[in-house]
Amino acid sequence: MGTTLAEKLWNDHLVRKGTDGAPDLIYIDLHMCHEVTSPQAFEGLRIAGRDVRRKDLTIATEDHNTPTLNIDLPIADETSRVQINTLRNNAKEFGIRIHSLGDADQGVVHVVGPQLGLTMPGMTIVCGDSHTSTHGAFGSLAFGIGTSEVEHVLATQTLPLKPFKTMAINVDGELPEGSTAKDIILAIIAKIGTGGGQGYVLEYRGEAIRKLSMEARMTICNMSIEAGARAGLIAPDETTFEYVKGRPHAPEGADWDAAVEYWKTLVTDEDAVFDAEVHLNASDLEPFVTWGTNPGQGLPLSATVPNPEDFADETEREAAANALAYMGLTPGTPLREIAIDTVFLGSCTNGRIEDLRAAAEVIKGRQKAPNTRMLVVPGSARVRLQAEAEGLDKIFKDFGAEWRNAGCSMCLGMNPDQLAPQERSASTSNRNFEGRQGKGGRTHLVSPLVAAATAVRGTLSSPADLDRASVLA
Amino acid sequence: MEKFTTHTGVGVPLRRSNVDTDQIIPAVYLKRVTKTGFDDALFAAWRGDPDFILNQEEYKHGSVLVAGPDFGTGSSREHAVWALKDYGFKVVIASRFADIFRGNSGKQGLLAAVVSQENIELLWKLLESEPGKQITVSLEDRTVTCGELTVPFEIDDYVRWRLMEGLDDIGLTLQYEDDITAFEAKRESWRPKTLPAKTEPKQVVEAARPVE
Numbered sequence: 001m002g003t004t005l006a007e008k009l010w011n012d013h014l015v016r017k018g019t020d021g022a023p024d025l026i027y028i029d030l031h032m033c034h035e036v037t038s039p040q041a042f043e044g045l046r047i048a049g050r051d052v053r054r055k056d057l058t059i060a061t062e063d064h065n066t067p068t069l070n071i072d073l074p075i076a077d078e079t080s081r082v083q084i085n086t087l088r089n090n091a092k093e094f095g096i097r098i099h100s101l102g103d104a105d106q107g108v109v110h111v112v113g114p115q116l117g118l119t120m121p122g123m124t125i126v127c128g129d130s131h132t133s134t135h136g137a138f139g140s141l142a143f144g145i146g147t148s149e150v151e152h153v154l155a156t157q158t159l160p161l162k163p164f165k166t167m168a169i170n171v172d173g174e175l176p177e178g179s180t181a182k183d184i185i186l187a188i189i190a191k192i193g194t195g196g197g198q199g200y201v202l203e204y205r206g207e208a209i210r211k212l213s214m215e216a217r218m219t220i221c222n223m224s225i226e227a228g229a230r231a232g233l234i235a236p237d238e239t240t241f242e243y244v245k246g247r248p249h250a251p252e253g254a255d256w257d258a259a260v261e262y263w264k265t266l267v268t269d270e271d272a273v274f275d276a277e278v279h280l281n282a283s284d285l286e287p288f289v290t291w292g293t294n295p296g297q298g299l300p301l302s303a304t305v306p307n308p309e310d311f312a313d314e315t316e317r318e319a320a321a322n323a324l325a326y327m328g329l330t331p332g333t334p335l336r337e338i339a340i341d342t343v344f345l346g347s348c349t350n351g352r353i354e355d356l357r358a359a360a361e362v363i364k365g366r367q368k369a370p371n372t373r374m375l376v377v378p379g380s381a382r383v384r385l386q387a388e389a390e391g392l393d394k395i396f397k398d399f400g401a402e403w404r405n406a407g408c409s410m411c412l413g414m415n416p417d418q419l420a421p422q423e424r425s426a427s428t429s430n431r432n433f434e435g436r437q438g439k440g441g442r443t444h445l446v447s448p449l450v451a452a453a454t455a456v457r458g459t460l461s462s463p464a465d466l467d468r469a470s471v472l473a
Numbered sequence: 474m475e476k477f478t479t480h481t482g483v484g485v486p487l488r489r490s491n492v493d494t495d496q497i498i499p500a501v502y503l504k505r506v507t508k509t510g511f512d513d514a515l516f517a518a519w520r521g522d523p524d525f526i527l528n529q530e531e532y533k534h535g536s537v538l539v540a541g542p543d544f545g546t547g548s549s550r551e552h553a554v555w556a557l558k559d560y561g562f563k564v565v566i567a568s569r570f571a572d573i574f575r576g577n578s579g580k581q582g583l584l585a586a587v588v589s590q591e592n593i594e595l596l597w598k599l600l601e602s603e604p605g606k607q608i609t610v611s612l613e614d615r616t617v618t619c620g621e622l623t624v625p626f627e628i629d630d631y632v633r634w635r636l637m638e639g640l641d642d643i644g645l646t647l648q649y650e651d652d653i654t655a656f657e658a659k660r661e662s663w664r665p666k667t668l669p670a671k672t673e674p675k676q677v678v679e680a681a682r683p684v685e
Contacts (some may be wrong), residue, residue: 011667015649015652015653015656016649016652018631021629021630021631021634022631023631025649025653025657027653027657027660029664029665030665030667036503036504036550037550037551038547039506039507040506040507040508040551043506043508045505048643050643052474052652055667055668056666056667056668057667058667059667064500064503065504068681069680069681070680071678071680071681072679072680073680077504079505080504082504082506083504083505083506086506097667097668097670102678102680103678104672104673104676104678105672106678116671116672117665118665120665123664123665128549128551129548129549130547130548130549130573144549144573145549145573145576146549146550146554146573146576146577146580147551147552147577148551148577148580148581148642149577149580151643152642152643152646155643155646155647155655156643156646156647156650156653157653158646158653160642160645160646161633162522180599194491194543194546195491195542195543195546195569195571196541198569198572199572213616224685225547226547228546228571228572230572230573248671248672248673249665249666249667249671250665251663251665255662255663256663258661258662258663259661259663262661263662267639285475294491294493294546315490315541315542318488318490319490322489377672381678382673384678385678403681404681405678405680405681411497412495412500412548413500413501414500414501414503414504425544431493431548432545433493433495433496433547434495434496434518435495435496435499435506435518436495436500439499439518445541462483
């Protein structure tokens with residue numbers, strides 16, 4: 001029997017097979033750090049008198065806490081400033097590469113890795129952040145870890161892990177115009193639930209996946225964790241190699257040839273068997289939006305707010321009722337009629353250059369709805385520079401949106417970009433949990449296209465709604 | 474890490490599914506650089522509500538949390554475990570846990586015990602009908618006992634052994650340092666290194682200004 005891609009990656013990083021129920025010891029190729037989940041890990045090293053084993057496989061950047069305005073001034077919030085300074089001091093003390101605020105390679109850790117060419121196929125990649133699953137888009141085993149594990153990797157460059165189960169997510173058909181990778185992943189999570197992927201590594205396969213760009217594949221793998229899976233994978237192909245080639249840390253010469261030869265073996269064998277399989281047809285997929293307070297509570301944009309009474313399962317019924325109360329929504333309301341206060345375009349899910357281009361294309365030459373504000377936050381300083389070189393910043397500013405510096409921004413309420421209580425957002429980020437974007441804030445997860453169209457109309461909308469409106473006018 | 478064999482304490486019924494780590498500890502509390510002092514942050518948003526279970530006198534000093542399915546989903550923040558521990562919780566019982574949360578718990582000596590939803594319902598009823606009732610969790614026997622009711626729980630054998638011995642993971646791994654060094658010797662040369670740093674040509678990043 002053949003092996004799956006996930007199993008191949010596992011076997012190729014096996015330092016030591018566990019015996020008597022002990023976990024396997026897995027080697028880690030790349031460890032990324034940020035300011036929030038690393039301070040206690042460095043502190044642990046210091047207390048134990050340990051050093052970082054592989055400084056040359058470790059990199060740090062500042063993202064969660066950083067402001068997106070006035071980045072040349074000291075950070076106003078004291079605790080944020082302390083946390084960032086702690087990372088800087090730790091990087092200096094332990095000799096770790098860091099990209100700080102103001103550096104062209106600063107940004108959301110999951111945008112920075114791929115853009116530097118540090119993320120490539122066939123690797124194991126970890127970071128103290130659950131959205132590390134993003135890097136699985138390259139055909140690498142990439143997953144989030146807790147702070148104890150961060151310390152473990154710093155000290156040993158390995159992790160003791162129990163093998164994962166494997167799940168194939170087959171996405172067939174061709175994605176219709178106006179629907180995107182974000183809609184695919186929201187539809188998958190709605191289908192299998194926020195716990196559906198627990199214990200699994202997901203492998204996204206099928207025609208619709210193969211046709212996606214690297215950035216779209218990253219959007220999909222990014223949200224694997226929202227289905228409960230620690231990691232999501234897509235087998236590398238020409239699209240992947242093309243994306244990696246020429247980046248600052250991409251292999252060169254004979255190394256490149258050797259790498260590509262190996263990368264081409266990174267596919268699930270024809271006769272391999274997955275522990276579970278899921279099918280989704282992309283050809284009738286509408287733009288998806290969430291109505292509740294977990295990413296599995298999503299529906300096509302043409303639907304209405306569901307009635308909790310319609311859920312057969314008692315736990316789901318209660319969860320839906322709680323969600324609607326928190327979200328301030330009434331069953332039966334068409335999703336398209338939900339008025340939005342703030343549109344957030346950014347995050348490790350949808351803060352890359354393609355996302356900004358797609359949204360800019362929708363709003364170009366239009367005016368923002370008067371009662372809706374729009375925040376555009378590039379995923380990294382490099383993305384921002386590129387967008388400015390293409391004139392996208394001007395399109396956003398002319399439209400009436402705020403053009404910001406790179407960071408996690410409104411994806412999570414840790415920096416100044418937050419929702420006020422009861423403020424409602426359409427957000428291209430990954431989590432609609434209660435209070436995620438600020439205490440009492442109400443989040444609808446959407447694609448960049450829906451975000452842009454929503455900023456035009458002021459209610460949840462897709463670009464097709466704009467065309468319809470202009471025809472009527 | 475302290476050794477864990479059995480624990481007895483007040484059981485707290487938390488009738489909620491999908492309690493994500495943003496609920497366990499909101500992001501604003503993640504800015505501290507220590508491993509302790511997070512007790513005030515636990516369930517911070519819900520604790521503003523006087524009816525919230527931990528605001529009720531009988532449950533205030535609880536140490537065994539009995540929660541709905543999919544506990545600890547979302548963000549990888551280990552702060553969620555620190556906050557539960559700082560508050561005084563020694564055990565969390567649920568029918569399903571998010572993988573990262575469960576891993577983090579094991580490393581910090583917080584017992585994440587998997588009990589069937591059917592038995593969780595029974596525990597909830599007992600704890601609600603007699604607020605302040607104690608629960609005994611025996612890691613040795615893998616059982617949860619509440620009054621007359623004793624139900625089994627599941628836990629990974631290896632995690633159980635480590636908790637009972639109070640062993641630290643890094644120390645365990647460093648026993649195999651020779652294996653790690655041998656593995657490193659055969660890693661391919663194409664695998665990327667972060668040092669020396671390579672970047673595209675440096676560009677000056679000017680700060681965006683507030684939008685008028």
